[in-house]
Amino acid sequence: xxxxxxxxxxxxxxxxxxxxxxxxxxxxxxxxxxxxxxxxxxxxxxxxxxxxxxxxxxxxxxxxxxxxxxxxxxxxxxxxxxxxxxxxxxxxxxxxxxxxxxxxxxxxxxxxxxxxxxxxxxxxxxxxxxxxxxxxxxxxxxxxxxxxxxxxxxxxxxxxxxxxxxxxxxxxxxxxxxxxxxxxxxxxxxxxxxxxxxxxxxxxxxxxxxxxxxxxxxxxxxxxxxxxxxxxxxxxxxxxxxxxxxxxxxxxxxxxxxxxxxxxxxxxxxxxxxxxxxxxxxxxxxxxxxxxxxxxxxxxxxxxxxxxxxxxxxxxxxxxxxxxxxxxxxxxxxxxxxxxxxxxxxxxxxxxxxxxxxxxxxxxxxxxxxxxxxxxxxxx
Numbered sequence: 176x177x178x179x180x181x182x183x184x185x186x187x188x189x190x191x192x193x194x195x196x197x198x199x200x201x202x203x204x205x206x207x208x209x210x211x212x213x214x215x216x217x218x219x220x221x222x223x224x225x226x227x228x229x230x231x232x233x234x235x236x237x238x239x240x241x242x243x244x245x246x247x248x249x250x251x252x253x254x255x256x257x258x259x260x261x262x263x264x265x266x267x268x269x270x271x272x273x274x275x276x277x278x279x280x281x282x283x284x285x286x287x288x289x290x291x292x293x294x295x296x297x298x299x300x301x302x303x304x305x306x307x308x309x310x311x312x313x314x315x316x317x318x319x320x321x322x323x324x325x326x327x328x329x330x331x332x333x334x335x336x337x338x339x340x341x342x343x344x345x346x347x348x349x350x351x352x353x354x355x356x357x358x359x360x361x362x363x364x365x366x367x368x369x370x371x372x373x374x375x376x377x378x379x380x381x382x383x384x385x386x387x388x389x390x391x392x393x394x395x396x397x398x399x400x401x402x403x404x405x406x407x408x409x410x411x412x413x414x415x416x417x418x419x420x421x422x423x424x425x426x427x428x429x430x431x432x433x434x435x436x437x438x439x440x441x442x443x444x445x446x447x448x449x450x451x452x453x454x455x456x457x458x459x460x461x462x463x464x465x466x467x468x469x470x471x472x473x474x475x476x477x478x479x480x481x482x483x484x485x486x487x488x489x490x491x492x493x494x495x496x497x498x499x500x501x502x503x504x505x506x507x508x509x510x511x512x513x514x515x516x517x518x519x520x521x522x523x524x525x526x527x528x529x530x531x532x533x534x535x536x537x538x539x540x541x542x543x544x545x546x547x548x549x550x551x552x553x554x555x
Contacts, residue, residue, distance in 0.1 A: 177237055177288075180227050181244065188220025189277045191251030195483065198262075198476035201270035206320030206407070209266055210414070213273045214313030218305050221280055225301075230287040231294030241289030248285055249373050251278025256380025258478050260387045265319045265395065267476040268388040269312065272344070275381060276308050279374055283358055286367065293365040300358035307343070307350035307421055314340040314414035315388070317407065322392040326408040337392065340418055341385035346378055347447045350421035355443055356435035375446045382450020383457075390458075 186193045197217070201209045229235035252275045259271025283301050287294040318337045325333055342348055346355040355378070362371050402408075422434065435443055475481065 177228055177235075178240055181224065181240070184220040184223030184227075185281075186220070187217060187223070188281065189217050189251070189274045190220075190281055191247055191254060191274070191278060192479065194251065194255070194274045194277075195477050195480035197274055198267050198270040198478070199480060201266040201316075202264045202476060204266075206316060206323075207410070209269075209319075210313040210316040210410075213269065213316055214309045214414075217273060217277060218309055220277075221284075221301075221305055224284050225298075228284070228288065230284065230298070231291045233291040235291070237288045238290075241285045241287070244285030244288060245282045245370070246285075248278045248280070248282030249370075249377070251275065251281060252374070252377035253278075253380060256377060256384055259384045260380075262387070262476060263391060264476070265322075265388045265391040266316065268384055268391060269315055269319070270476070272315075272381060272384040272388070273308075273312060275377060275384065276312070276344075279377055280304060280308075282370065282374065286362070286365075286370070290365060293361060296361045296364075297358065300354065300361055303350075303357050303421075304354040307354040307418065310414055310418035310421065311340045311344045311350065314411060314418055315344065317411040317414055319388075319392060320407055321411050323395065323397045324407075325397060326405065327402060328408075334393075336412075336415060338389060340415055341389055342447075343418055345382045345385055345447045345450065347444060349419040352443065353422040353434060356439065359443070360435075378446035379450045379453070382447050383453060386450070386454040 182190070182193070186196075189197050197213075200212065204212060224230075229237065255271045255274035255278060259268050259275065262268045262271065280301060283297060283304070287297055287301075318340065321333070322337060339349075343351040346352055359371050359374070362368075362374075
């Protein structure tokens with residue numbers, strides 16, 4: 176039951192294998208819809224997990240489910256990053272970033288199933304991570320619309336503001352740094368150093384995705400067309416402010432300031448440094464290699480969707496062939512039944528001859544029966 180509930184809410188949460196709707200929906204959705212979809216709606220899956228799964232309950236005995244949940248979460252976190260960096264549409268890149276970030280959250284939920292004793296501390300980190308991702312990703316999607324139709328702001332102000340939520344999502348500053356420290360500290364205390372390493376590699380992928388998204392936004396940037404006091408710029412600025420100030424809200428809930436000590440900053444920031452180094456390598460090195468070898472780096476958004484569609488077509492063709500075979504066998508069966516019906520009707524028609532003979536012999540038979548009855552009475 177827990178596995179079915181996890182899979183059901185996993186469709187909304189973008190679990191790997193069930194995530195294929197996200198990269199297809201974002202590029203065609205209006206920018207505000209994309210911001211709500213990735214910022215808020217996919218968190219409905221996480222809310223469902225937190226509501227129905229017995230997280231933190233040692234008596235539930237769901238350790239066997241926790242291990243595959245962690246593995247699938249890491250697969251989504253790393254695989255979505257690899258597939259996202261080869262996309263061209265900024266929204267497709269950000270969609271794969273959402274799948275990657277939700278993969279990290281999925282892995283943390285899996286740890287809650289695997290080791291219930293860690294869940295009280297881990298749940299705070301999960302909620303902080305989800306809130307951080309929701310508001311930051313909303314700002315990033317709104318930023319795509321801002322880069323396409325920039326407000327009348329100077330470039331030296333506009334592009335740093337577009338970069339700010341991207342840096343936060345990588346974990347370099349603001350709510351991203353706070354949420355990263357919150358769950359890494361809990362995992363280290365629980366003895367899950369290997370999982371922290373895998374999540375750090377996923378953070379390298381997040382840095383690459385953010386660099387790719389900003390790069391594509393720069394190439395597809397528009398001209399200043401809207402006033403900076405319009406609805407879109409104000410919503411974008413509010414999202415940036417909300418995402419950046421998120422850690423300041425936590426003392427209201429009695430959590431305290433989740434800022435890491437200075438000595439932990441190198442361990443938290445090295446994925447960002449590696450990601451930026453790989454970005455520079457990709458810009459100045461791999462671009463020339465791809466041009467010389469004519470390497471095609473872009474694959475269509477949706478990844479497994481096209482495999483699912485091909486399998487569905489194969490299945491449909493197989494079902495059609497099976498139905499055609501049934502129709503052929505049914506036609507043969509109907510032909511045999513019609514032939515058998517004809518034979519039975521001929522046999523029934525032949526019975527009429529016996530009926531005429533019986534009518535001719537009816538009177539002698541009745542006399543014979545009467546004689547037998549009288550003989551029986553006489554003998555009695």
